[in-house]
Amino acid sequence: MIGTADADRPELTDGVAAIASELAEIRREWRDAYGHNAEYGSEGFPSRGDLLKIVGALCGALYPLRLGPDFVRPHNEHVFVEQTLQTTLARLYGQVRLELIYAMADETTHAVDARAAAIVRTFTERLPALRRLLDTDVEAAWRGDPAARSVDEVLICYPSMLAIIHHRLAHQLHVDGARLVARIIAEVAHDKTGIDIHPGAQIGDSFFIDHGTGVVIGETAILGRNVRLYQGVTLGARSFAADEAEVMVRNIPRHPIVEDDVVIYAGATILGRVTIGAGSEIGGNVWLTHDVPPKSRVIQAREQNSISGG
Template identity: 55%
Template structure:
């Protein structure tokens, strides 16, 4: 009978010098290389809890598609109310943990954080009908914009672009309400599951459609108008990162594109810097664009290369 390669043998069990390693790791963690926020915060938002929250919120927004398919007119409101209540109860604690990162108070002992988290969560819940209206406009834009789509239900259930924008609209609301760390974790959950990276600070108008989606990147200060369509591997990014006199990056500046209404940006295009893509423009595949273009423009790869010379 062969030995199990995954079972430790008696001969090596006491050879790790664990006490010394654990002690050295403690010194690194607590003293030499302490990376905790402000040197003390241990209560971090939980990705597992946020995944549960997202599942609950999507079930509330689209109960029969993403909640329970057996719901009827008599049970649907009960399901929505019960699911929303339990989801918000979990969310408020995650919001409180996120607030630890944006306060200068002795946050671990600050009783006002719970009240602030409750206020943010209540306001977030009040925005859900507005968020759903935006998502329905995104859903219909995808259905009307993709000839391969057989129904809005198909898009809701299996289009990664739709999943990414659902997560983004929820994350963006939390970002605006003062919970940026929590929103950032949600955007990373979306990125992990869809391959689409949208910063929660990005402002995106209604009827937004990401077709195929993999590799799309949308930066923090991007502003996108109504009826915009992006294809896979599009980047709306920053051209440069200015630094102060000490070489530290200056954060918070508007450094990403403004994309006006009814713009289409095809696969692989890279649009960088605080430039404006005028209303109704079309940006071709694999274009590299660092200059503003007026409304109604049609930019091809050859044109963008000529502009850059």
């Protein structure tokens, strides 16, 4: 018989009490350094797992016959949407409330509850407008990709559409003040699709990402309407400003502005607060750190043959 008698096993728990005490001291130092009081996180934090389910339900409520559960049919979709919104928005309120409680300073719990309710109420009121906005994205994909046979195929099959739906929902929550919840929703989409869109990014209507894997769109990026990106495109920051204490300065514009009707092909990298003028075309694998005038066509420099004949 292969094995070790209990008497011969090393005592694996030796020193655990001392390790636990040391970890407690590290946690105290961490909380002191970042200004967190003893109640920090006492009610928990927003849950990635719960928000995954919430956003999945919201996708079903927005497009019940295509993204909803298989029992939804035209005769019961209205009832399904109404019931789904009632339960899902209540769960979203719980997640937003956890974020606000974790971040609260001098507010009372009653004030936090009211603010969480206001955020979810505004989000709810925006859902019809978000659905109309998403319809323009679906139509842009159908018009822009000859492989798409229908708008239904775009909704059901395209990972970029899933990322865009998540972004539109997350951006609204970001704007309304639930920024941690919004970031978790964005990272859920990132994990599923390989497309990384910060919820702070402002993106106009009729947005299309073809293929999409490896696309990165930074927090302060601004995209106009009818913008098309291909896989591997980065709209990133070129550098990060720091204060006198060498702490990174946050909340400053540092990502590109992409104006209307721009196409950016696979692997292009655009860094810094530069502007890509309307109607421009940016070729594959281009590296850009400067403004581009409207209606420009930017491609990689062609290799020059320096060997002359004769």
